[in-house]
Amino acid sequence: xxxxxxxxxxxxxxxxxxxxxxxxxxxxxxxxxxxxxxxxxxxxxxxxxxxxxxxxxxxxxxxxxxxxxxxxxxxxxxxxxxxxxxxxxxxxxxxxxxxxxxxxxxxxxxxxxxxxxxxxxxxxxxxxxxxxxxxxxxxxxxxxxxxxxxxxxxxxxxxxxxxxxxxxxxxxxxxxxxxxxxxxxxxxxxxxxxxxxxxxxxxxxxxxxxxxxxxxxxxxxxxxxxxxxxxxxxxxxxxxxxxxxxxxxxxxxxxxxxxxxxxxxxxxxxxxxxxxxxxxxxxxxxxxxxxxxxxxxxxxxxxxxxxxxxx
Amino acid sequence: xxxxxxxxxxxxxxxxxxxxxxxxxxxxxxxxxxxxxxxxxxxxxxxxxxxxxxxxxxxxxxxxxxxxxxxxxxxxxxxxxxxxxxxxxxxxxxxxxxxxxxxxxxxxxxxxxxxxxxxxxxxxxxxxxxxxxxxxxxxxxxxxxxxxxxxxxxxxxxxxxxxxxxxxxxxxxxxxxxxxxxxxxxxxxxxxxxxxxxxxxxxxxxxxxxxxxxxxxxxxxxxxxxxxxxxxxxxxxxxxxxxxxxxxxxxxxxxxxxxxxxxxxxxxxxxxxxxxxxxxxxxxxxxxxxxxxxxxx
Numbered sequence: 222x223x224x225x226x227x228x229x230x231x232x233x234x235x236x237x238x239x240x241x242x243x244x245x246x247x248x249x250x251x252x253x254x255x256x257x258x259x260x261x262x263x264x265x266x267x268x269x270x271x272x273x274x275x276x277x278x279x280x281x282x283x284x285x286x287x288x289x290x291x292x293x294x295x296x297x298x299x300x301x302x303x304x305x306x307x308x309x310x311x312x313x314x315x316x317x318x319x320x321x322x323x324x325x326x327x328x329x330x331x332x333x334x335x336x337x338x339x340x341x342x343x344x345x346x347x348x349x350x351x352x353x354x355x356x357x358x359x360x361x362x363x364x365x366x367x368x369x370x371x372x373x374x375x376x377x378x379x380x381x382x383x384x385x386x387x388x389x390x391x392x393x394x395x396x397x398x399x400x401x402x403x404x405x406x407x408x409x410x411x412x413x414x415x416x417x418x419x420x421x422x423x424x425x426x427x428x429x430x431x432x433x434x435x436x437x438x439x440x441x442x443x444x445x446x447x448x449x450x451x452x453x454x455x456x457x458x459x460x461x462x463x464x465x466x467x468x469x470x471x472x473x474x475x476x477x478x479x480x481x482x483x484x485x486x487x488x489x490x491x492x493x494x495x496x497x498x499x500x501x502x503x504x505x506x507x508x509x510x511x512x513x514x515x516x517x518x519x520x521x522x523x524x525x526x527x528x529x530x531x532x
Numbered sequence: 533x534x535x536x537x538x539x540x541x542x543x544x545x546x547x548x549x550x551x552x553x554x555x556x557x558x559x560x561x562x563x564x565x566x567x568x569x570x571x572x573x574x575x576x577x578x579x580x581x582x583x584x585x586x587x588x589x590x591x592x593x594x595x596x597x598x599x600x601x602x603x604x605x606x607x608x609x610x611x612x613x614x615x616x617x618x619x620x621x622x623x624x625x626x627x628x629x630x631x632x633x634x635x636x637x638x639x640x641x642x643x644x645x646x647x648x649x650x651x652x653x654x655x656x657x658x659x660x661x662x663x664x665x666x667x668x669x670x671x672x673x674x675x676x677x678x679x680x681x682x683x684x685x686x687x688x689x690x691x692x693x694x695x696x697x698x699x700x701x702x703x704x705x706x707x708x709x710x711x712x713x714x715x716x717x718x719x720x721x722x723x724x725x726x727x728x729x730x731x732x733x734x735x736x737x738x739x740x741x742x743x744x745x746x747x748x749x750x751x752x753x754x755x756x757x758x759x760x761x762x763x764x765x766x767x768x769x770x771x772x773x774x775x776x777x778x779x780x781x782x783x784x785x786x787x788x789x790x791x792x793x794x795x796x797x798x799x800x801x802x803x804x805x806x807x808x809x810x811x812x813x814x815x816x817x818x819x820x821x822x823x824x825x826x827x828x829x
Contacts, residue, residue: 251665365789370782468654490664498664
């Protein structure tokens with residue numbers, strides 16, 4: 222088991238290294254001279270000397286390899302450079318916005334978890350009957366509706382029409398509800414299909430036939446025999462969907478006017494603030510790589526067959 | 533000819549709902565300029581926020597532009613965008629994938645590791661980063677989405693190519709003395725193209741959604757060009773007064789994506805000729821067989 226974890230961790234570090242090279246090259250290969258950009262930001266009538274001074278200051282005149290080493294060293298310490306547009310510290314901006322996105326995704330994950338199990342169980346309990354078809358339709362619709370449209374519909378229904386919840390921006394804990402629902406909606410639809418199809422597969426296995434011949438009830442078979450067998454697949458899918466939700470936060474945050482990581486990333490993209498884009502990209506990729514490792518270890522722990530195979 | 537035949541066969545086997553929705557989307561997109569009742573960009577402030585009438589079936593938006601015309605014109609924007617993105621992404625993907633599948637060995641290893649890194653990062657993040665570096669414009673959006681989509685195309689093409697290369701007729705060709713170039717261009721490439729085309733259509737929904745999402749964020753299609761995501765964000769400030777202008781583009785977009793998702797599910801369920809390994813096909817057959825006995829008993 223420890224060997225397996227060590228191996229996965231090594232692969233993750235390798236992938237992170239490749240990703241850091243990618244992030245670095247992306248910014249280096251950007252069109253336009255960064256030094257001119259910054260010099261003109263400081264003084265609109267920048268001379269050649271001003272540009273040279275900026276180059277010296279940021280180490281832009283050094284060889285590429287040295288620049289990469291310098292940048293990586295800083296990034297590991299949480300020093301991600303200074304925004305080209307606003308002049309603020311990118312690392313500090315990231316840290317101050319992290320909690321918003323984390324809470325958003327965590328809440329969305331809870332919504333997805335509860336909704337998907339509910340819809341999946343209804344489908345499995347009434348398999349190939351009306352409730353199953355209705356749930357399947359809802360799941361298809363849920364998986365096809367863009368999150369920004371879901372959000373707009375929720376705001377219209379709950380805030381504008383029924384005056385139950387606040388609309389955009391933050392005004393108390395109730396403001397979290399709609400963004401959570403919006404973010405969790407699509408993963409819930411996808412995961413409910415995973416539950417439903419997982420039950421379908423599990424119910425065709427020989428051990429279910431054995432359980433049935435023992436005279437166990439359908440509900441008992443579903444929850445005691447089939448459910449543990451779906452858990453690894455479900456956890457795997459849940460991990461993927463948490464990744465999807467982090468991406469979804471990029472869309473949901475501007476919709477609800479929240480100031481999270483996604484909002485920072487978008488601002489960076491909009492104003493071509495390379496340092497912000499690069500830093501956010503690095504944070505996102507790090508998150509995805511770590512998420513993958515955690516999911517892999519989680520599956521191994523929940524699946525006795527894999528546990529034996531990998532230890 | 534081979535690829536055209538495979539494609540026609542696949543379309544005939546598709547679920548009706550998908551064929552209808554996607555067909556409507558393509559037809560509207562193709563003939564948009566001839567069937568829009570009004571100029572989609574013509575403003576008439578006297579009409580602003582007007583409800584449905586005989587002259588304007590779906591009303592008008594906050595600038596008094598005919599909503600129906602804009603919805604239809606948006607189908608064209610979306611269709612052209614999707615086609616361009618898929619064309620670029622699959623051009624890169626098929627070439628890389630077939631080379632990896634044909635050569636195998638270290639070429640395959642290196643190319644697939646690159647694809648791995650590309651697939652590890654979600655497509656929206658990739659396209660946003662590319663737009664962040666090159667700036668906001670129509671062609672940068674196409675480039676960004678193509679760069680986000682080529683790895684998945686390369687992976688599929690490689691799987692198909694490996695499958696085709698393992699077929700007996702490839703062995704026979706080599707024995708008959710066909711040159712590698714002939715095998716690659718005359719036999720491998722067309723066969724791969726046909727199978728990948730099916731995937732390309734199933735993927736189109738995700739691309740349409742990505743275009744709409746980028747436009748919603750203000751980083752894709754720029755106003756006044758009509759596009760569903762952009763129409764939705766445009767009408768969002770007037771949600772309270774005129775929710776129709778938010779709901780209609782959202783619904784149209786959802787409908788198009790539903791069509792493509794039904795198609796995608798059909799592809800995944802093997803109702804469409806799918807390049808699977810023999811092992812996977814056998815496993816799937818077993819599941820289906822055990823299933824059939826269960827329902828019969």
